[in-house]
Amino acid sequence: MSATGSLPSEPERLDVIAVAPHPDDVEILCGGTLAKLVLLGYQVGIFDLTNGEPTPRGSVEKRLAEAEQARRILGVQVRKNIDLPNRVLMDCPENRFRLATEFRRYRPGIILVAYGRTPAASPDHYQGQLIAEAARFYSQLTRWDDRFGHTAPYRIPHLVYVPFPFDAENRHWHSQFVIDITDTIEQKLAAIRVYESQFDASRFQRVEHMIRSVNGYHGARCGFHYGELFALPAPVGATDLVQLVHGSKGSLAPVQLPGKDHLPTG
Ligand SMILES: [Zn+2]
Numbered sequence: 476m477s478a479t480g481s482l483p484s485e486p487e488r489l490d491v492i493a494v495a496p497h498p499d500d501v502e503i504l505c506g507g508t509l510a511k512l513v514l515l516g517y518q519v520g521i522f523d524l525t526n527g528e529p530t531p532r533g534s535v536e537k538r539l540a541e542a543e544q545a546r547r548i549l550g551v552q553v554r555k556n557i558d559l560p561n562r563v564l565m566d567c568p569e570n571r572f573r574l575a576t577e578f579r580r581y582r583p584g585i586i587l588v589a590y591g592r593t594p595a596a597s598p599d600h601y602q603g604q605l606i607a608e609a610a611r612f613y614s615q616l617t618r619w620d621d622r623f624g625h626t627a628p629y630r631i632p633h634l635v636y637v638p639f640p641f642d643a644e645n646r647h648w649h650s651q652f653v654i655d656i657t658d659t660i661e662q663k664l665a666a667i668r669v670y671e672s673q674f675d676a677s678r679f680q681r682v683e684h685m686i687r688s689v690n691g692y693h694g695a696r697c698g699f700h701y702g703e704l705f706a707l708p709a710p711v712g713a714t715d716l717v718q719l720v721h722g723s724k725g726s727l728a729p730v731q732l733p734g735k736d737h738l739p740t741g
Contacts, residue, residue: 485552486518486553488581488582488583489518489519489520489552489553489581489582489583489584490518490583491509491512491518491520491583491584491587492521492522492586493509493519493520493521493522493586493587493589493637494522494524494574494586494587494588494589494607495588495589495600495603495637496523496524496527496561496597496599496603497523497524497525497561497597497599498526498527498538498539498542498556498670499545499667499673500523500589501521501523501589502670503640504589504637504638504639504703505637505703506545506662506666507654507659507662507663507690507701507703508587508659508703508705509521510548510551510663510666511654511655511656511658511659514550514659519551519552519553520552520555520581521542521551521553521554522554522555522556522574522577523542523555524559524564524570524603524606525556525557525558525559525561525564525599526538526556526558526561527561527673528561529561529562530672530673532672532673533672534672537672538670538672539556541669541670541671541672541673542554542556544669545667545670548666548669549662549663557573557574557577558573559573559606561599562597562599564598564599564602564603564606565602566602566605566606566609570606571606572610572613572622575609575610575611575613576622576623578610578611578631579614579623579626579629582631583631584631585632585633585634585635586607586631586633586634586635587637588603588604588608588634588635588636588637589604589607590604590636590639590642591604591638591639591642591644592642592644593639593642593643594643595643596639600639604636608634611631611634614628614631615629615631616628634707634708636648636705636706637703637705637706638704640689646706649706649707649708649709649710650706650707650709650710650711651704651706651707652705652706653693653694653697653699653702653705654702654703654705655694655699656690656694656699656703657694657699657700657702660687660690660700660701663686664683664686667683667686
């Protein structure tokens with residue numbers, strides 16, 4: 476187990492852990508939301524399943540240093556590398572045990588899991604989703620502590636998906652939501668930019684264009700400049716419709732369509 480960014484004052488448990496196969500996945504998928512969670516006072520972790528290497532211009536040391544720099548930019552308290560193999564990442568019991576052991580150590584309230592099949596990109600992405608889903612289930616199992624370094628069973632209350640923007644599937648989610656990242660989009664882009672081993676200047680330009688487009692689109696759907704999309708494996712349950720729709724901070728934003736002023740009003 477190697478650890479990037481394990482601080483001396485590392486928190487005992489984490490409110491939110493984001494899980495994805497490669498250092499830079501989480502930044503691209505939900506870096507704005509992670510930075511925002513930290514600003515709101517939550518304890519946040521990133522678990523990279525692999526070190527992401529080899530890549531054409533990277534090295535293990537360089538990639539770990541980039542991941543640590545990105546962690547600092549986002550303000551995230553903990554970043555762990557689970558040290559599973561890149562490029563040949565597969566969902567299997569041993570890999571589930573490794574991740575579940577870390578879940579049992581950090582006992583998160585929510586895990587954010589990179590979601591979807593990406594046939595034009597690494598097959599690790601889909602396998603990572605399967606490992607994380609299974610590890611969440613394994614985390615709660617009793618009478619199996621020897622498989623998890625003798626950590627105590629822990630049930631993770633919530634699983635939230637973070638879909639890859641280039642996912643192949645036509646998804647019909649039970650429920651989706653968008654987090655406003657207007658105030659953290661630049662932090663997100665700065666955290667991605669540190670991955671010089673992955674993005675030279677022209678490649679970063681393309682990635683930035685993709686991120687501003689995707690996050691601009693999802694944000695616009697909810698009246699924000701920029702937003703990140705999340706999905707749930709089940710419908711949202713609520714007992715108070717008004718509280719759900721307005722939100723505790725008054726923030727299910729009304730949709731602001733461009734040119735709305737020119738639309739006929741009732
Ligand atoms: Zn990736």
